[in-house]
Amino acid sequence: MARLIRKSAAPTRPLLKVPVRLGAVDTAALIAELRQLHEDAEDENVGRMPADEELYQALLYLEAHSGALKSEEARRKAAITRVKLWEYLREQADVRQGKAIEDARAAKVEWTALAESLAVNTASAAYNKAKRLRATTLMDPERGDRPVRRTPEAVLVAERRAAAKAAAERRMQEEAARHHALLAPVAQRLIEHRAGLDDDDEVTFWLDQVAAVLPDCETPIQIVSLGRYVEAVVRELRRSERESARPAARTNEARLAYAAATAVLSRGGKAP
Template identity: 70%
Template sequence: MVRRPQKPTTPTKPLVKPPVRIGSLPTSALIAELRKLHEDAEDPDVGRMPADDELYQALLYLETHANALKNEDARRKAAITRVQLWEYLREQADAHQAKAVEHARAAKAEWADLVPVLAVRTRSAAYNKATRLRAATLSDASRGDLPVRRTPEAVLHAERQAAARASAERRAEETAVRRHALIAPVAQRLLEHRAGLDDDDDVTYWLDEIAAVLPNCMTPTQFVSLETYLKAVVRELAKAERRMAHTVGTTSEARLAYMAAAELISEG
């Protein structure tokens, strides 16, 4: 039976399925449990076992003293836990090594300097390996946050996407700050002259919302909320204006405050 040739995988294509990972672990607590097994087995050297938070050294001790556990169930439990903890360390290694490479490059290290320490033979291989290491910290948001394939092309593609998203978020925040600089004084003016505005319950409700958020309005979410409330006040006042067939407000200051808010909202 002739097999169909497999199509080459696109280098930037994310993994179809996320890999199975150990994820977060209470490593100190697990080492403490293994220490207890050795204490119960009267391991004569358990006093030399490294501290619970010294994961690597503790694992080395547990490996070399595995025969101190005489009970088969204890040996099996300890060995399985050690397998789990070594897998946990393996998962952490790529992200930490990638950060170390980043720091080395920031300190003006050349790719040639990283060739021997990354256990490769050429500068291009060092660059490619360092790029692949960064895949451990990335996901492809455009494809449902699937893990990034460990190829330089996929990593660079994901990093470009992340940079574009961050840039868009910064622009949106800058726009929100500029918009807030216009909205805040108009909202404040409405509050100062609220006694001269229509006393409709809906108008009162939205003015109360403005009064609650305006004094401490500092985050983009609060900026959006303030503009939402201002729009609601203008909407309710416009309804009242249509009902009464004349401009709302019992004072000229209140009418001017409403007109300024309506104009600002129409420009937005």
């Protein structure tokens, strides 16, 4: 019988795994719990322990005085909590170092000049390490908003996706702004000449909504709402015309306002 040969794991496999992170941790509360363990153990030096907010210094104290804990349960709990807090510090260090690198690059610092500070020997190694650190601040929507893998290639893909998404959002906002610039004066004309429009209850209701949002229409939600309200006005005017077999506008000014609203909505891809 042939002997099965087990394939060795690829050396890059650890870098391809999606990282699991602690995220937010109430470090002061955990340090306070560890302080209480030392007080309960009558640690004679606990008065010299740094404040709960001084995480790094407090951890150094707890490490140096771990022998002061007398019970095995207390030592076990303290050690596990210290492991968690050091992991939290590591995560925070990655994020903060990544931000420092971004600031350095914004100040036109070359990768060669960053190599020594990043404990590497070449500009390319500095670049790759920076990209791996960048993964700590990125989420990949293609993977359910999980953290990006810590490889330069994965970070580049995530950055391209983020840039494409941001560009698409900017285009949508610019298009919405252009459409709003055309829609707002049309909405104003509808309100000014509403007396000449059909006074059907639904028409009146939607005109009231337009009148309410139009004066302070600035936020994205307000802009979208205004478009929907004007669209509803035009839709109800069309319905009224079909049901009554008579024009929905009774004056020339109202007819022009109605026609202008219909035209703007049609150009905006929302024909009534």
